[in-house]
Amino acid sequence: MALEHLGSSLYEALKKVFRASIVDEATVKELVHDIQRALLQADVNVKLVLDMSKRIEERALKEKVPPGISRREHLIKVVYEELTRFLGEKPAQIKMDPGKKKVIMLVGIQGSGKTTATAKLARYFQKRGMKPALICTDTYRPGAYAQLQQLASRINVPIYGDLKTKDPAKIAFSGLHQFADKDIVLIDTAGRHKEEQELIKEMKMLEGNIKPDEVMLVIDGTIGQQAMVQAKAFNEATPIGSILVTKLDGSARGGGALSAVAATGAPIKFIGTGEKIEDIEQFIPSRFVGRLLGMGDLETLLEKVREAEIKVPEKKAKAILSGKFTLTDMYEQFEAMKGMGTFRKLLKMLPGMSYDIPEEMLNMAEDRLEKWRVMIQSMTPEERNNPKIFNASRVKRVSRGSGVTEKEVKELLKQYSTMRRMLKTLRRKKKLPFFGKGLPLDFK
Ligand SMILES: Nc1nc2c(ncn2[C@@H]2O[C@H](COP(=O)(O)OP(=O)(O)O)[C@@H](O)[C@H]2O)c(=O)[nH]1
Numbered sequence: 001m002a003l004e005h006l007g008s009s010l011y012e013a014l015k016k017v018f019r020a021s022i023v024d025e026a027t028v029k030e031l032v033h034d035i036q037r038a039l040l041q042a043d044v045n046v047k048l049v050l051d052m053s054k055r056i057e058e059r060a061l062k063e064k065v066p067p068g069i070s071r072r073e074h075l076i077k078v079v080y081e082e083l084t085r086f087l088g089e090k091p092a093q094i095k096m097d098p099g100k101k102k103v104i105m106l107v108g109i110q111g112s113g114k115t116t117a118t119a120k121l122a123r124y125f126q127k128r129g130m131k132p133a134l135i136c137t138d139t140y141r142p143g144a145y146a147q148l149q150q151l152a153s154r155i156n157v158p159i160y161g162d163l164k165t166k167d168p169a170k171i172a173f174s175g176l177h178q179f180a181d182k183d184i185v186l187i188d189t190a191g192r193h194k195e196e197q198e199l200i201k202e203m204k205m206l207e208g209n210i211k212p213d214e215v216m217l218v219i220d221g222t223i224g225q226q227a228m229v230q231a232k233a234f235n236e237a238t239p240i241g242s243i244l245v246t247k248l249d250g251s252a253r254g255g256g257a258l259s260a261v262a263a264t265g266a267p268i269k270f271i272g273t274g275e276k277i278e279d280i281e282q283f284i285p286s287r288f289v290g291r292l293l294g295m296g297d298l299e300t301l302l303e304k305v306r307e308a309e310i311k312v313p314e315k316k317a318k319a320i321l322s323g324k325f326t327l328t329d330m331y332e333q334f335e336a337m338k339g340m341g342t343f344r345k346l347l348k349m350l351p352g353m354s355y356d357i358p359e360e361m362l363n364m365a366e367d368r369l370e371k372w373r374v375m376i377q378s379m380t381p382e383e384r385n386n387p388k389i390f391n392a393s394r395v396k397r398v399s400r401g402s403g404v405t406e407k408e409v410k411e412l413l414k415q416y417s418t419m420r421r422m423l424k425t426l427r428r429k430k431k432l433p434f435f436g437k438g439l440p441l442d443f444k
């Protein structure tokens, strides 16, 4: 799924922020760069990309971080907000007046997905307890009525059509008359025009005749940035217009279409995400962004960041990097790994993403942690800070004091010196190193 691809590259970018040892200007710049690349790959307009990334950078670097949230959380929040703003701030709703029938007419060029969308919408409203009905006014394409009829029968929704007349307005009138008792009537139209101007003209003519409550333009999401032209013309031509962007499942250009439409200010109300009748959803920018990033809303996202964030004071991180690494530090690192369970779950939420934390590392951390805690507690502060002083009698004492074998104490000390050695070799790197097989040492 194309948008999923955009989502996973955006999430890859954020993951770096989750894992950076410190969040500084370089982190922000790298993130902005990664986001730019992800959006450009999804065919989003260059100017839009630059505008948005500039805003992210400015806000992340200049805004005062509110008390109670970390710089890291603030950065994620800024990204989330700017992505949401970029896709249109408020969700556009279909307003239903109780007791009053709603008539929605769907227009769009041939193949954009009108007929499918008509049935999808019927299903959408049916599921929400309303009584929908369909009218097919496509007298142009052979088989148009049969296509809609087939979809309608699958969801058990009544349909009106008339194969004997070529007059779409006449069909619509008869259908509306027949469906007087329905909550919502969806009118499918013929869309033979490749030309936007012609399409808009015909839409206006039909609209003038039928007088629907709402005209919904169906735009094929695979056309990428070109969607802008249609959305703009439409938005200018009709004050009661809304937009449904289809095929956001199959296209590498989905991000382009969506952002192009959003940029025109035309309200996107629904998106189509597959060929099946159920593959439709209301377009709620903030939720959509959350899903793109693999998380629900901003709060859930921040919660995840907090879970992933382990507070290792910067001073301490620096001390470790400069070569001071004690048993206490090591213990804290493994304690920190306990939080990895949630972090791992989070990473797995995005389909198609595999982030492999070796299973044995996690298990080891959890199983042994308790023992290590006891062993380290049985040590003197001097031993903890300078494990080099351990000799046979000290090992024996700790083993007795903590109820483990001497072998286990030695193992702990061996783990410690292995980690210490690794840290030494990685000392010059800016970020805190990884140990084991790709297990981050910390997430601060
Ligand atoms: N993958 C995918 N295909 C879609 C979607 N919406 C419509 N289609 C397909 O696009 C083609 C044209 O759809 P149709 O509804 O007949 O378009 P119309 O000519 O505008 O009425 C059909 O093969 C549909 O199955 C969508 O959201 N995702």
Ligand SMILES: [Mg+2]
Pocket: 114, 115, 116, 138, 144, 189
């Ligand atoms: Mg059709």
